[in-house]
Amino acid sequence: MKKRLLVAFLLLLPMAALEANEHKALELSTIQVIPIQDSSNNREYELFIKLPEKYEESDTKKHPVIYYTDALWAVEILSATTEYALEDAILVGISWQKDMTGAEKEWSSRYRDFKPEVLSNKKDKKSHKGEAHQYLAFIRNDVIKYIESNYRAKPDNRTYFGYSFGGLFGVYALISQPDTFQNYIIGSPSRLIGTYMDFRLESELNKPLIDIPKRTNVFIAYGELEKELGATVERFVRELKDQKLANLTLEPVVIESANHTTAFPKTSVRSIYWLAEKLKN
Numbered sequence: 001m002k003k004r005l006l007v008a009f010l011l012l013l014p015m016a017a018l019e020a021n022e023h024k025a026l027e028l029s030t031i032q033v034i035p036i037q038d039s040s041n042n043r044e045y046e047l048f049i050k051l052p053e054k055y056e057e058s059d060t061k062k063h064p065v066i067y068y069t070d071a072l073w074a075v076e077i078l079s080a081t082t083e084y085a086l087e088d089a090i091l092v093g094i095s096w097q098k099d100m101t102g103a104e105k106e107w108s109s110r111y112r113d114f115k116p117e118v119l120s121n122k123k124d125k126k127s128h129k130g131e132a133h134q135y136l137a138f139i140r141n142d143v144i145k146y147i148e149s150n151y152r153a154k155p156d157n158r159t160y161f162g163y164s165f166g167g168l169f170g171v172y173a174l175i176s177q178p179d180t181f182q183n184y185i186i187g188s189p190s191r192l193i194g195t196y197m198d199f200r201l202e203s204e205l206n207k208p209l210i211d212i213p214k215r216t217n218v219f220i221a222y223g224e225l226e227k228e229l230g231a232t233v234e235r236f237v238r239e240l241k242d243q244k245l246a247n248l249t250l251e252p253v254v255i256e257s258a259n260h261t262t263a264f265p266k267t268s269v270r271s272i273y274w275l276a277e278k279l280k281n
Contacts, residue, residue, distance in 0.1 A: 031075065031091075035098075036146060038138040043100075043109075047143065048075050048093035050082075051151070055090075062154045064279055065090045065147060067139065067181070068161035069169060070110065072096075077265055078161065081272045086279070089159075092147055094139070114162075114169035118199045119192050132172045139173075140180055156182065159275060163187035163264055167220075168196075171236070174218065175200065175210050183275055186220040187267040188260055194232040197239065209239050212247040217278050219271045221253040223263030230254070249278075 034047045048071045052063060066082070068074050071093025082089050097109035115130035147153050160181040162170040167189030174184050175196075200209055218240075222233045237252045251274060255263040 028075075028079070031079070034146075036142060038134075039142050040134065040137065043138075044098040045138075046071070046095040046098060047146070048072075048091070048095070049147075049151075050079055050091040052088050052090065054087075055152075060152070062152045063088055063090045064157040064159065065092055065151075065153045066159045066161055066275075067092045067094065067143065069094050069114065069166040070096075070107070070163065072107075074161070074163065074268065077268045078272065081269050085269075085272050086276045088279075090147070090151060090153055092143070094143060110165055114165040114172075115192070116168075116172045116196055119195055132169055133176070135169070136173055136177060136180065140177070144180075157279070159183040159185065161185040161187075161268075161271070162189075163267065164260065165190055168192055171196065174216075178210065178212050178216055179214060182215065183217045183278060184219070185267075185271040185275065186218065187271070188222045188226060188229060188263050189220075189233065191229050191232050193236055197236060209243065210245070210248075212245045215247050215249075217249045217251070217275075219251045219253065219274050221255055221263065221267045221271065223255045223258035223260060225257070225259040226263070229260070 030050055032049045034049055036045050036047050037043065038045065055063070066078070066086075066089050068078060068091070072095065075093050078091060078093075082091060096107045097113070100109050103109065112129060112131050113135035114132060116132045117130040119130050144158070148155055158181045160170050160173060160183070162168075162185070164187070167186045170184050170186040171189050171193045173180050174186075197209060220233060220237065222230050224230075233252075237250065240248065240250055253267075253270065255266045255270075258266055
C-alpha cells in the first residue's frame, strides 16, 4: 500500500512543478539577443546570435555566417538543423522592428522592410511603402559590420536565408546588390517577384536582369501545391538560366506535396544540407 502511494506521489510531482512554473518562458541558452539600431533612421531591431559549440576552442578560426530574416519564426528550426548539418556556422537572425509605434502586429515591419520600393501601391494608402533598399543598407552597413567586427566571421562566406516575404527580399538583394552574400536561400518568395522582374526588365532595357561579379550560389524553392507562385518562380529561374551567368550556380527545388505553410520546414532542412555541401567545396 505504501509503495503504491509513493508511486502516485511521484507521478504527481511533474504536474505540481508545471503548475508552479506555468508562466516561465523557455530561454535558449546558446542564443544571444543583441539590440542593434539602424544607423540611418534609428529604428531598433534585435539580432539572435548563435555561435558554434566549439567557437571558443580557437582564437583564430573564422566561421561562415548565415543571416536570416523573420528571426523569431526561423530560429528554432535553423538552430536545430545546423547542429547536425553545419555545426561550424554562426547563425544571425534579424528581428522585426522593435519600436514600431501603431503596428498592427509585431511583424508588421516585414511588409515594409522586405518589399522593393517599386512595388509600393501609391493608390492604396493602407499599403506599406516598400523600403527594401533601406533594409538592405541596414544589413550591409550595420548588421554585417557588427558581426564581422565582434566575431570571427568569414567576410567572403555569408549566406542569406529568407522565406515568403523574406524570400522576396532575398530576390531583391540578389538582383540589386548580389555581392552582399555569397549564398542565397530563397524559400517560396512572394508572387510579387514577377512584378519586380517586369519593372527591372522594362526600366533597364538592353541590360541583364542581374550581374554576378563573384561566384554566387542560389537555392530557390517552392511547394508543389503553390501553383501560381510556382509559375512565377519558374519564370524567374528561366530568366536567370537564359543569361548564362558564369558565376551563378542555381539550385531550383520543388518541395513535394507541400503548400506555402508546409514547405517551410522542408525548405529549411534541405537548404541547410545543400549549403553544407557547397561549403565543403
